Amino acid sequence: MACKPGEKKSSGYFDVGIIADCQYCDCDASGIRYYRTASGRLQEAVNVFNSKELKYVVHLGDFIDREFSSYNAVVPIWNTLKADKKHVLGNHDFSVADTLKPQVPSKLGLTNRYYSFKVNSWRFIVLDGNDLSAHGAISAVKKKETDSLFKVLQRDSLPNLKPWNGGLSRDQLAWVKGELDDALRNDERVGFYCHFPVARPLEMHNLWNDSQFLNLIDGYPNVKFYFNGHNHNGDYTEKNGVHFLTFKGMVDTPDTSAFSIARITEDSILIKGYGRERSRRLKIKE
Numbered sequence: 001m002a003c004k005p006g007e008k009k010s011s012g013y014f015d016v017g018i019i020a021d022c023q024y025c026d027c028d029a030s031g032i033r034y035y036r037t038a039s040g041r042l043q044e045a046v047n048v049f050n051s052k053e054l055k056y057v058v059h060l061g062d063f064i065d066r067e068f069s070s071y072n073a074v075v076p077i078w079n080t081l082k083a084d085k086k087h088v089l090g091n092h093d094f095s096v097a098d099t100l101k102p103q104v105p106s107k108l109g110l111t112n113r114y115y116s117f118k119v120n121s122w123r124f125i126v127l128d129g130n131d132l133s134a135h136g137a138i139s140a141v142k143k144k145e146t147d148s149l150f151k152v153l154q155r156d157s158l159p160n161l162k163p164w165n166g167g168l169s170r171d172q173l174a175w176v177k178g179e180l181d182d183a184l185r186n187d188e189r190v191g192f193y194c195h196f197p198v199a200r201p202l203e204m205h206n207l208w209n210d211s212q213f214l215n216l217i218d219g220y221p222n223v224k225f226y227f228n229g230h231n232h233n234g235d236y237t238e239k240n241g242v243h244f245l246t247f248k249g250m251v252d253t254p255d256t257s258a259f260s261i262a263r264i265t266e267d268s269i270l271i272k273g274y275g276r277e278r279s280r281r282l283k284i285k286e
Contacts, residue, residue, distance in 0.1 A: 013265040014119060017049040017057035017083065020229030020258070021249035023092055024074045025065040033232075034254045035065050039073050041250050045259040046081055048274065052261060054083040055119050060229035060247060061090025061129075061195030063108065068096040071107050089113055089128050090195040090229065091164050094135040101138050114172055116179050122264065123183040125176065127194035129207050133166030145169055153208055160206035165196055167208035173216060180220045189284075191264075192217075192226040197235065199244035205231040217242070224284050225269060234277070241285035243269065248276045 024038040049057050059078070064070035078085065087108040094101050105113055114128040130136025132146040149167050168176070183190050197203070198210040207213065217223045218240065225243040232249030248258040257275035269282040 018260040020060040020247035021062040023251035056084035058086040062092040066095040123188040129196040
């Protein structure tokens with residue numbers, strides 16, 4: 001009988017926990033976003049994750065909605081996770097006072113805003129889609145590059161050129177290429193985590209320079225998935241053997257929740273969805 005996600009397993013596959021857009025703040029609900037109760041939803045997810053044997057848990061950005069003090073309600077819950085903890089930076093994570101923006105990564109336990117790590121024969125690459133953005137570009141150099149990129153892309157009047165989105169800097173794209181080249185040399189499969197979607201057809205939540213990123217990964221057959229948040233409704237598409245999956249937002253769940261456990265095997269990624277998140281099987285193509 002096959003093991004269920006979270007149960008004890010052989011070394012050939014492993015389980016990871018996934019959450020998108022907890023987006024907590026001590027604020028009244030607005031529309032379908034239930035900010036204040038999001039901390040309770042996070043606690044429910046942590047309780048489930050701690051009952052399983054997971055390699056790591058990743059949050060796909062927007063851990064808070066606004067105000068630096070919001071971190072004080074959710075970081076202690078997050079820190080009770082037994083598994084290794086990974087964060088992706090979202091646009092709302094920088095919805096704090098300008099003087100506090102430099103402290104956001106360290107508040108989330110991050111040494112670097114984008115980074116990679118390995119599990120078995122996989123390399124997981126965590127992108128910072130706020131590298132160039134109106135909210136997360138902190139240095140004068142990044143602010144200048146943000147303005148330059150936005151002006152270039154603005155000529156085409158693209159639907160994703162919104163102030164709540166962002167882009168990857170030249171330095172980050174060069175770093176990604178180096179990571180992909182190294183993974184290819186080492187016969188490693190690659191999975192990406194980012195806050196912003198990149199899949200086509202183009203929609204209003206996409207990374208500003210999504211086409212640059214897609215053109216880059218097209219040359220690497222070892223790229224198998226790209227997981228993100230940001231669009232709280234969720235989405236899915238597959239192209240050239242790469243699974244582009246947008247996870248539903250946790251904050252949009254008043255009476256249930258939205259989180260997942262993904263079992264990564266030799267030939268598939270098996271998503272077990274909780275609450276609003278649906279379960280699915282993503283076939284890994286060689």
